[in-house]
Amino acid sequence: DxxxxxxxxxxxxxxxxxxxxxxxxxxxxxxxSWYQQVLGQGPQFIFQYYEKEERGRGNFPDRFSxxxxxxxxxxxxxxxxxxGDSALYxxxxxxxxxxxxxxxxxxxxxxxxx
Amino acid sequence: xxxxxxxxxxVILSEAASLELGCNYSYGGTVNLFWYVQYPGQHLQLLLKxxxxxxxxxxxxxxxxxxxKSKFSxxxxxxxxxxxxxxxxxxxxxxxxxxxxxxxxxGTRLSVIA
Numbered sequence: 001d002x003x004x005x006x007x008x009x010x011x012x013x014x015x016x017x018x019x020x021x022x023x024x025x026x027x028x029x030x031x032x033s034w035y036q037q038v039l040g041q042g043p044q045f046i047f048q049y050y051e052k053e054e055r056g057r058g059n060f061p062d063r064f065s066x067x068x069x070x071x072x073x074x075x076x077x078x079x080x081x082x083x084g085d086s087a088l089y090x091x092x093x094x095x096x097x098x099x100x101x102x103x104x105x106x107x108x109x110x111x112x113x114x
Numbered sequence: 115x116x117x118x119x120x121x122x123x124x125v126i127l128s129e130a131a132s133l134e135l136g137c138n139y140s141y142g143g144t145v146n147l148f149w150y151v152q153y154p155g156q157h158l159q160l161l162l163k164x165x166x167x168x169x170x171x172x173x174x175x176x177x178x179x180x181x182x183k184s185k186f187s188x189x190x191x192x193x194x195x196x197x198x199x200x201x202x203x204x205x206x207x208x209x210x211x212x213x214x215x216x217x218x219x220x221g222t223r224l225s226v227i228a
Contacts (some may be wrong), residue, residue: 003157033215042118042204042218043158056215090158100146100165100210105158 004093004106012112013081021076021109025093032074035090043090049074086113116141118205120219127195127226135190135222137205144210147188152202200226
């Protein structure tokens, strides 16, 4: 079975641009979460979506937005990119929402903002 | 807000040495506890988890972790490490209620040398 897939794997943008990152969850998983991992830090929660609705949001500015589609895939959008947005963006899927759900992570999108 | 502290940034061990990685969290209520591992070039994957019951949890590849509630700790152990255990290890926690996201520690990089 295919795991969580993310695209693109690498991306280079300049300050002020916007970016869209994509995630396809494991088949049958209805929940998708996004995390930002800055070099030397652990992943930090950005969003969770379940059944196409936002179910949780981390401490990130409004420049960050996301959505989930009827097929449960998801997009993360970041507008007005800043140098500090350079990070590995991880998508994780799980069967359900809920605090005890096991997360399955993708390999991430490495975003570099110049 | 809850937080997770991993005491060691980088641990270097020889093969067959014993391993213990520290993890402490700050949250007064009931929690779910996780250890995730990221092997070089691979995605984050679950090593083990604790929800309730026996505080000594066994995971994959010979790893175990002990939940000590009084110390707010969930240390990861392995009696004898192998070169293939070289990876980044992340402790994570979320309250056992509602739909709360995982909070990760900063990670501990383990290097096992022959």
